[in-house]
Amino acid sequence: MSWPALYTQLVGANRHATSLGKIWLSVLFIFRVMVLVVAAESVWGDEQSDFTCNTLQPGCENVCYDQFFPVSHIRLWCLQLVFVSTPTLLVAMYVAYRNHRDKRKLLQVCALFYYDYGKVIVMTDKMMMYALYVVYDGFQMPRLVQCDQWPCPNLVDCFISRPTEKTIFTVFMATTSSICMVLNVAELVYLVIKAFTR
């Protein structure tokens, strides 16, 4: 299972989606998954090897890196993108199950309603961004962190690798996540109004 396999699954599921849903899928794969794979992973590639502390004490760098980066940005984004894609797959599975059982085309309203419900769960997208914001105290990556974990002697200066580039990509990913959320909310409102008018 990899990003292209996930893409194949989601494109199939997207047949049941509205136009906004199709735009959401394009934004997701072009501006989030693709940027993550071709650019962001190489920016974070040397995050631990080039994390340098002003000390000769063995183990201090490891401990300080672990304290300031409990979960790497890249892993958080991978998890976020997988969780965000899951509701769409669940809805597709449900639609396939209903089609098989009823032996006729599922009412478009019901399918879209469940799709809509799935989209509500996609709000967890924002929870992951909030988690990133809380863990890293904002979206900006500092150049210097000061560490006093054992076995570091007293207070040690540690320097992060490529902080500006990381800040740029963090802000970019947060922005695209917000755009996805706006698309989800718009689609939700559209489906609710459509259902009520029917």
Place this chain on the structure above:
Amino acid sequence: MSWGALYAQLGGVNKHSTSLGKIWLSVLFIFRITILVLAAESVWGDEQSDFTCNTQQPGCKNVCYDHFFPVSHIRMWCLQLIFVSTPALLVAMHVAYRKRGDKRTMLASNGTEKMTDSTLWWTYTCSLFFRLIFEGGFMYALYFVYDGFQMPRLVKCEQWPCPNKVDCFISRPTEKTVFTIFMVASSAICMVLNVAELFYLIVKAAMRCMTRSSRRKHTYPDSVTRDNKKNEMLLSSSTDSSSNKTMC
């Protein structure tokens, strides 16, 4: 999702492009994306590990590298290529949407609907504008951030915690300059192709307008039949799109 998947998507878009659009796509994939993946990424691969400063002060190298390279060339080119490719995908989405809608209206109205593909023309033209804006914007950003397209051998760094002024040496500066100029030149060629395509579309649309307005002065009994034929041409996938793009 990678460059191969993007290529598959854009290859589909190619059917709806003009000849200049097809040339643009080839230049994009052969001279920019392929060169980026096969060559440029290995040139910039050791940019931080082989960035060396004349100091033993821990952290000085990290800070100086960050100061002189806020965004790596490679990442800027990746983002530029993604943004430049996106408008073409919007055209593909519009065409798919139109094909679905046209099939329904053809069945409903027995083919008496008037063909209006001026929106498609506008979508394609807008996509060209956005491509130009993105290309120009990223090239300017690269020029502005790195103060030109040449990579120096030596940079002098005074950032804390470096003591006083420290000499830092960049890895492979000449090779990086060569590839930067190559990527900028291919980007400029792409911009020229976009401008030429835009000009071509506008001139062609203006000529069709003038031809049609002169023909409207004489009545044609078979105008409905001609419109139906144009509908069929739009629905067939092997149509040359240049004959479909019309403003009026």
